[in-house]
Amino acid sequence: MDQSLLSGVQYSDLSGILYGFIFRPDEPGEQIDTLRVTKYLEGLEERDEFLWLHLNLGHAACKRWIMTHLDLPNYFFEIMNEGSRSTRLEHVDSSLLAVVNDVVLNFGQASYDVATLYVCANQRILISVRQQPLRSVDRLRAAVKNGEGFRSPLELLIHLLRDQEEVLTQIVRETTLSVDRIEDRLLSTPLSDNRAELGNMRRTLVRIQRLLALEPNSLMRLLNRPPRFLMEEDVRALRAATDEFSLVISDLAVLIERIKLIQEEIAAQINEQTSRTLFTLTLVTVLALPINMVAGFFGMNVGGIPLADAPHGFWILVILVASFTLLAGRWAFRKRNDY
DSSP states (O other), X not given: OOHHHHHHHHHHHHHOEEEEEEEOTTSOOEEOOGGGHHHHHTTTTTSXXXXXXXXXXXXXXXXXXXXXXXXXXXXXXXXXXXXXXXXEEEEETTEEEEEEXXXXXXXXXXXXXXXXXXXXXXXXXXXXXXSSOBHHHHHHHHHHHTTOOOSSHHHHHHHHHHHHHHHHHHHHHHHHHHHHHHHXXXXXXXXXXHHHHHHHHHHHXXXXXXXXXXXXXHHHHHHHSOOTTSXXXXXXXXXXXXXXHHHHXXXXXXXXXXXXXXXXXXXXXXXXXXXXXXHHHXXXXXXXXXXXXXXXXXXXXXXXXXXXXXXXXXXXXXXXXXXXXXXXXXXXXXXXXXX
C-alpha cells in the first residue's frame, strides 16, 4: 500500500477528518492528504485560497482536533455538544454557523432517515461535521471532484443548501409517484393494504417537514441583515435558494395533506365494508329467527300442539316458514342495497 495513503488513513483515525479540499483562484478543488491538513492551515489567511474539511462527529477525537487546530466561535462547539437539531443559519463572530438537517445516505438502499450536519464557514475555511453520511454532502463532494469551481467557502455553503433542496425535491417527487400509484389502485380496487405504506410515507414527510420548516425563516433573517463579508452574488444566491426551499416546503405540506385525504378515504371504505358485513350478519340472524322460534314452540312437550294429528302438518309448516323467510330476505336485501 502507498505509504502516504497509509499515513493519511492513520491521521484520519487520529483526527476524524474524512476528506478535505483546497481551492485556489480559477482552479478546481484539489483533494488534499489528511496528513498534511495542519500544513495547509498554516498561513491560510495570507494565501489566496480556502479550505473545506469534512469530519466525522462520531469519531472520539473529532471535537478535540477542531478545538486544537481551528479558531472557530465557541457557539459552534456549544450547538455540537448540545446535539441541537433545530435548523438555523446565523452570523457569529465573522462566521456563518449552520445546522442543516438532511437525509441519510445509505449506499445502495433507499432511506429517508434524517440526520444533522453542523457547518461553520468564514472567508478562508468551511468546516462540516456530521454523525452519519448525508446525501447533500455527497452531492457537493461529487460536484467538487467533477471540477466545478467555487470562489469562496460561502459559495460552497450555498451549493450545499441547494443540494439539500434538490434532495428534498427528489423525495417529494418519488413520494408523489408512490401516492399516485396507490391512488390509482384505490380508485380501481379498494385495497386496505396501502394503509401501512401511506402511514410510513406520512410519518417520514411530517418528520422532514418539522425539521426543515424553519430553514427558510432562518435564511430570511440572515438576508434581512447580511454580514459584510457576504458578496452581492452570495446574497442573491441565498435569496434564490430561500425561495426555492420555501416552494419545496409548500409542496411537501400539500403532499402530506393529500396523503391524509387518501388515508381518510381508505378508512371510510373500510368502515363502509365493515358496516355492510355487520348488516349482513344481522340479516342472517333475523332470517333465522322464525325457524328457531317455530322449532322452539314445537319442541315443547305440552298438549295442544297445532297440526299434531295432520298428515301433512310438517310440510305445511315448512312452506309457511320458507315463504316468510324468502319474503323477509327479499325485503331485507333490497334495503341493504340502498346503503
